[in-house]
Amino acid sequence: MKRTARVPLRNDGEEQRRFARRAWASFALIVLALAGLSARFFWLQVVRHAEFVTRANDNSIHVRFLAPPRGMIFDRDGVVLAENVPAYRLEVIPDQVHDMDAMLARLATVVPLSPDDLSRFRQALQEHHRFQGVPLRNRLSEDEIARFAINRWRFPGVEVEPYLRRYYPLGALTAAVVGYVGSIDAREAERLQGTPWADMNQIGKTGIEREYEKRLRGTPGYELVEVNADQRPVRVLERVPPRPGENLYLTLDMHLQKAAYAGLRGRAGAALAVDPRNGQVLALVSSPSYDPNLFVGGISESNYKTLLDDPHHPLLNRVTDGVYLPGSTVKPFLAVAGLELGLRTPQYTVDSVGEWHIPGVAGRGYRDDVQGGVGVVDLAQAIEMSVNTYFYKLAYDMGIDRLSAFMAKFGFGRPTGIDLPHEASGVLPSRAWKQATQKRPWYLGDTVITGIGQGYWQVTPLQLANALSTLADFGRPQRLHLLLATQDGAGAPIVPPPPPPAQAPVIAHRADWDAVMQGMVRVVNGTRGTARGLDVGFPYRIAGKTGTAEIYSRTSHLWDNGLSTQELALRHRALFIGFTPASDPRVAGVAVLERAAWGGRDAAPIVRDMFDAWARQRHLPDIQLPGDVLPAYAPLSLPPGQTLPAVPPATALPHSGSVLSRPAAVTSTPP
């Protein structure tokens, strides 16, 4: 031994022999161990066989899975958005039914069974064990329960079982955010196999219900039940209660949500409001909407077909997945870029004559909205009147590379990262993008029309709100989010999630921000503003920008002067973005209408409605909801585990400069 340690020369033959000895010894031990194992199986299966046969036959203890109550979802004030209501359903244990078809036919005479119920049942039948209860008919009425009860003896293997049904009290109003739960499909079942959740039959399909599925679903419990010869439970031997899912508080404010929903009036479009200081989404509506309650427990085929065939596509979440030409709403962002890149000063002027030509290029020019143009305009006026010529030239001077790079800082062209399961990326045009997707080089003309948000640029309303929020918060990007806080069980502390990482500011000079904001204020209260009059009667200054994007390319040289608004609505999308109070922004709103004539006339009032709701809710005492335990619009920065203090109902704004006329109620204290 010592010799080998001292001499580094290897003796392979000796090593091999040593290995063989060890291997043989191991093998002998393995034979011994497996023989022992065999003996143990012999002991169980032969010697004690009779005893275990008796025990197997007498096995009268069943395990019953206890579904955990799903976490509730509330808005920021504690308004219930998703809850669980007790209900009853019919369940069939296939093994105890001898002739399924005959039984179903007889049962249908007692409790009505729709073709949808039957087809869903047959589907579920294939995926369940034959000793497991398969749901046949959900939501039994009391009358139906009573009728079944007197006929129960005729239907062995059919039981009335209580369950908790998911319910969305506000229905279509919050469908785009909250989403819905539905029956687990084959793929999801595969994923859950082997977990304690394998016996569940509902899972979050869209929206918050899906995004926070793991937090919401809780942990199942079980019950060991002793049953008699008829498999009926006699007593409960052991019970481990299920652990309910976490309750979620969303950043939504139902006052703003309702205002946005009402303002859209079911027209195809989207509206949302955010708090730019922290990225909290206060309202998020996709219109037209749908009743998420239809999906709970499986949607009927006819209902689903109606939703799918609707020409307005109510199932499409237009906020996250609708992509639109941004039109003139991009002008404030381009103005910021122009100032920050040193290409423009607020005083720099451009003469709008109705058409603009790329220097040195003759032929068809790029048009202003107004025939003949509006004359010489500076930055603020260019934003106020949405002067295309100004932005054609700005985009041309900036060039697509710098334009694209700067707009990327506002989050265009990529998902915002909001806590929803899906969102579209939109398109932020660039040379590389066009080459990759269109296989054609970038033309100068592409740059020019990009300057007014036409051409290839595509945004989701959510991206627009994200960019607007960044702009409104003086260029500080905040990740938009919907989760305000979570609560692990009733009575547990309400805990805010960890704050998202801070991002680099987009605007370096406050003066640049002021200049753009001035222009946006003139959009609303300037004499020639494209949304003039929007702030009439509103307590604070509003800064905004209209957008009217053309869906179809122009086929003629005619101006639109003679067209009626109905005709225009067919070819226009109307957009509006705005924030208020202008110099200390606390709420920012976006509205998009797919078929409307003008951004200022059609989309802007929706944003104003949301702002009205915001001002009433947060600054007037008349609508204070009970349970207002979360701070109004202050960023959450509490140490985890600490409950949030009640909020002072009315907060005076520090920047009085932006306040046009402050209502007396702002400074008074409500009861």
Added chain:
Amino acid sequence: MSRTLLRAEVFLRRLLLRPRLDLPLLAALLLLAALGLFFLASAADLSWRTIGGQALRFVIGFAVLYTIARVPPAQFRRWTPPLYATSLLLLLLVLVHGEGSGADRWLNLGVVRFQPSELLKLTMPMMVAWYLARRPLPPSWRDTGAVLLLIALPAVLIAKQPDLGTALLVVMAGAFALFLSGLSLRRIGLMFAVLLALLPVAWHHMHDYQRERVLTLLNPESDPLGTGWHIIQSEIAVGSGGVLGKGFMQGTQAQLQFLPEHTTDFILAVVGEEFGLAAVLLLLALYLFIIGRSLWIASNARDTYARLLGGALALSFFVYVLVNGGMISGLLPVVGVPLPLVSYGGTSAVSLLAGFGVLMSIHAHRKFMK
């Protein structure tokens, strides 16, 4: 046309002839896989999704086995340190990635999700064999210490996941290589004595909640139905099966769902119930043959590296069989170890067959004797 045909022929020749697979071992593995699918079909109530999924895993697994068998052990040897380092890195990644969300041992690679700890079951014996193959054997105290360090590093990372069960299996895979290298029995005994002496000390220094955690860690994927219940039901299932069993899909214990996990960790109980002692003994005999054949292949390996690696893989395989069989028959506590190549799911079928691919390669490149 004829060129393509020629190419196809050359390809086929290579496919069939190049790696000289050990046919008895391959036949035993194929038989085990086929038996496994049959038992699974019965346990899973003929769910084609389950059977198909498992069949697909076997197809992938045997393809991996075949591919690995073509690589000479010298190649593995060269790649061992980077492979070991990569698996350590992945373990760290899982620790950082899964932070906060608890027992998240999976790494999502987009297409496949896998547990890096599964990788260690292969790279750990590789690394120990690599190290020992360069040193004079039997190993000195210094080398033994170095090997223990190599073993402890990933073991601690896995135990932190927390998955003490897998950590122990990985430790064993490395320790087997050390044992086979000829470490003197006296030293092994000494090390065990030190370890045993340290255990109560460590236990004493733990907080109550830590102890509780250790106890639950021993039982990962802890089922909500309690372990005692499991064992009793498993014994009833096995015992009531008798010599020949109750027949295909006729096991009341399994089919009435007294046995949770009856397609995964507890499938041997279903086999015992539905096909009786005969099937259990058949399985055990098959396992014994596979282990013996693997040890034989390892003894005939070309060099120390291949020898230690092959031997460690064979012994690890035995441990899975023993732990699972012991659990089913109520001899050992419930630990989440699947029955090799019979239990449904996970990456274990593929990683096991990858291990046999290494053995096949060792065989194909064995020392030329006669």
